[in-house]
Amino acid sequence: MIKRFLIAIIALVIVAGGIIGFNLFMSQLMTNIFANMKAPPVPVSVSEVTAGSWEPGIEAIGTASAARGTDLAVEAAGIVREIRFKANDTVQKGQVLVQIDDRQERADLASAKAALDLAETALKRARELREKGVSAVSALDSAEAAALEARAAVAKIEATLSTKQLTAPFDGTVGIPQIETGAFVAAGTPYATLQDRSHMRVDFALTEQQAALVKPGMVVNLTSEAGDMALEGTISGIEPKIDPNSRLVTMRAEVPNAEGGLTPGQFLHVRVALPVEENIIALPQTVVTASLYGDSVFVVREVTPEGADEPQLQAKQVFIKVGRHAGERVEILEGLSVGDQVVNAGQNKLTSGAQVFIDNSQSLVEPAPAAEN
Template sequence: MIKRLLIAIVALVIVAGGIIGYNLFIGQLMKTIFANMKAPAVPVSVSTVAASTWTPEIEAIGTAAAMRGTDLAVEASGIVREIRFKANDTVRKGQVLVQIDDREERADLASAKAALDLAEVTLKRARELRARGVSATSTLDEAQAAEAEARASVAKIEASLSTKVLTAPFDGVIGIPQIETGAYVAAGTTFATLQDRAHMRVDFALTEQQAAQVHPQMAVTLASEAEDVALSGTITGIEPKIDPNSRLVTMRATVPDAEGQLTPGQFLHVKVALPAEENVIALPQTVVQASLYGDSVFVVRETTPEGAQEPELQVKQVFVKIGRSAGDRLEIREGLAVGDRVVNAGQNKLTSGAPVTIDNSLSLDPAAAAAN
């Protein structure tokens, strides 16, 4: 009985040992196979690093306004007798826009002119009498004073009449009428807005550090939020003080807009072009990968693995220091040298040391790919 039990135990140990040994053998075999298995090369496109001309830009948010724009107001109170414009009419300087009832002033003017005629006749007669010596000097003085007073009364009434006729102060596009014919309006009532949209300006603000790089006559480019407007202009004004509340410096740019693409009050993206710099390394933003460890790029390098006969292409992850940005390109301050080939597509499939093949048909940077 004991002998049979011992034989069973020995047999069980032999079987278990065989199974364990077989599994260890298979595991080691698989490790050897995978260790010697060469990973397939990953196709990538590359951009060759080159020193180029860098045109830095300062970006800001601006608001469009007409170089000449104002809200037109009534100068004198009265009844609106006539409105001589419609919304969005193009008007010329001096064109009559609104007529306020002026019948009372015209009647006063007729009376004042009659009084002036009488004063002029009286003065003429007084001069003749004085020349013949039959009139006192005081009589002539009184006639001259009366004539001057009558003339001043006429001028005063004519000035009052001019406030009843509202004219355009400059050429431009007039807005929606804010008054109605027959309505009584008080002095100062706004009746429309007038904007000269052929000559526009854009106001924007920069930080103190940015403002130090800007000076008058620098070029600016403008784009609307919908990107349906693209215009250029020049800086014509820089506020000589910093706003103590926002700590910003206000800038003004003049923008020719003969076609009327801009609308006063419109929101705009502003870019100020700074002087160009030579020998700067810049890459597309899509080339650079950001992570918790920093910004990096994959650089393709030719290496000869141990035991290999032919060199092959591999990628190495290189950390870089990013500088300024302009459009879709980033300045690379450290980490790369002229002539390096950086991967510009397919980075998400790469690990440092992976073999690759170059296929620039995948490129996200057509200009760089064409150069390769």
């Protein structure tokens, strides 16, 4: 009985040992297979690093306003007799826009002109009599004074009449009427806005350091918030003092607006173009990978691994130092040299040292020698 029990135990140990040994053998075999297995090459698209022209610029946000624009107001109180414009009408300088009731002033003017005619006749008669020596000098002086007073009375009433006829001070586009026919309006009541949109101004602010780089006459590129409009202007004015509250310097650019794309009050992206620099290395921003360790790119280089007969293409992660940004490109200060092959598509599939092959058909960016804006 004991003999059979021992034989069973020995058989069980042999079977268990065989199973364990087989599992250890298979595990080691799989480890060796995966250790010697090479990952297939990863397809990447590359761009050659070149040095070229770089147009630096200063970015800001500006507000558009008309070169000539004002809120029109009533000069003298009265009843509105006629409104001679509609919203968004294009008006000419001197065109009558609003007529205030002036019947009383016209009646006063007729009376003043009749008094002037009488004074002029009396003056003429006094001069004739004085020439004949039959009147005193004081009579001529009185006649001349009366004539002057009559002329002044006519001029005063004509000036009052002119304030009842409201005209456009310059060519432009008139806004929505803010008064109604038949309404009584007081002096100073605004009745519309007038904007000359053929020529616009854009005001924006820069820091003290940025303002030191800007001079009158520099080119300014403007784009709308939606990006559907692009215009060009020039710096026309720089505020001679720094705002003590914001520590910013106000700039003004003159912008032709013949097509009427700009509207007063519109927000715009402003870029002041600085002098062009040569021999600058720049890359699309999508090529650069940012991380906690810094900015980096993948560079494709030809290497010959130990024991290999032929060279292979490998992607190496290279840390770089970036500088200024301009549009979709970024300046590279350190880390790359002219002629390097930089991966511009497929970086997310790469690790440093990965074997790759070049397939530029999947490129997401156009190769460019330098940043041009």
